[in-house]
Amino acid sequence: MATSMTDQCLANNKRYASGEASHKPAYPGKQPIQPAKRVAVVACMDARLDVEDLLGLQTGEAHIIRNAGGVVGDDAIRCLIISHHLLNTTEIMLIHHTRCGMLAFTDDLLKAGLEGDPAAEKLLGQATKRAFTSCQKASATPSAFHAFRGAIEPLDAPRDAKSTERLAWDVRRGISAILNHPWIPTSGADAVSVRGFIYDVDTGLIEEVGYPGPMGSIG
Ligand SMILES: [Zn+2]
Numbered sequence: 001m002a003t004s005m006t007d008q009c010l011a012n013n014k015r016y017a018s019g020e021a022s023h024k025p026a027y028p029g030k031q032p033i034q035p036a037k038r039v040a041v042v043a044c045m046d047a048r049l050d051v052e053d054l055l056g057l058q059t060g061e062a063h064i065i066r067n068a069g070g071v072v073g074d075d076a077i078r079c080l081i082i083s084h085h086l087l088n089t090t091e092i093m094l095i096h097h098t099r100c101g102m103l104a105f106t107d108d109l110l111k112a113g114l115e116g117d118p119a120a121e122k123l124l125g126q127a128t129k130r131a132f133t134s135c136q137k138a139s140a141t142p143s144a145f146h147a148f149r150g151a152i153e154p155l156d157a158p159r160d161a162k163s164t165e166r167l168a169w170d171v172r173r174g175i176s177a178i179l180n181h182p183w184i185p186t187s188g189a190d191a192v193s194v195r196g197f198i199y200d201v202d203t204g205l206i207e208e209v210g211y212p213g214p215m216g217s218i219g
């Protein structure tokens with residue numbers, strides 16, 4: 001069986017983590033619009049992730065879809081549908097990462113802080129070490145921030161079993177959102193594969209999240 005592009009990216013990642021650079025930054029010349037490796041990556045916007053570098057992807061080889069958390073929400077789904085049906089990608093990689101800011105707040109806390117709750121402002125200021133300045137206004141949008149489920153931890157805290165589990169839950173939610181979307185085929189002749197990963201910002205290595213897997217408890 002041929003090695004998947006996702007597996008090639010995993011092999012590239014091991015070389016990246018050991019200090020080897022594989023991404024070529026120079027203009028590669030004229031290229032087709034379809035990503036050459038037929039890969040679409042959904043990853044967090046965190047400044048410590050250089051997705052092309054850490055997966056050894058070159059210009060023209062993949063779609064890189066990024067947002068806060070690498071969450072599979074409406075806009076990521078929109079991008080993945082276009083990526084597959086119009087631009088021929090067949091492998092999806094979801095990448096969350098350790099020390100993610102999305103582990104350090106809840107949707108309710110951030111909304112309350114933005115709306116002017118003094119206790120929320122104080123907590124957010126302490127967590128981020130910057131003066132959190134409320135906008136003192138309500139807003140209907142964004143409808144959600146998609147902060148990760150579970151008890152919040154300090155911003156940029158080192159990984160531990162609990163935070164890794166919280167990251168894995170959200171990766172699994174993302175995989176599920178893709179697997180169950182009617183416009184993203186995951187079986188049959190036009191099937192797309194989906195795999196999820198956690199990138200460790202302290203080692204440069206990515207590790208796979210099993211799916212399906214535990215989703216924790218509200219207790
Ligand atoms: Zn993040």
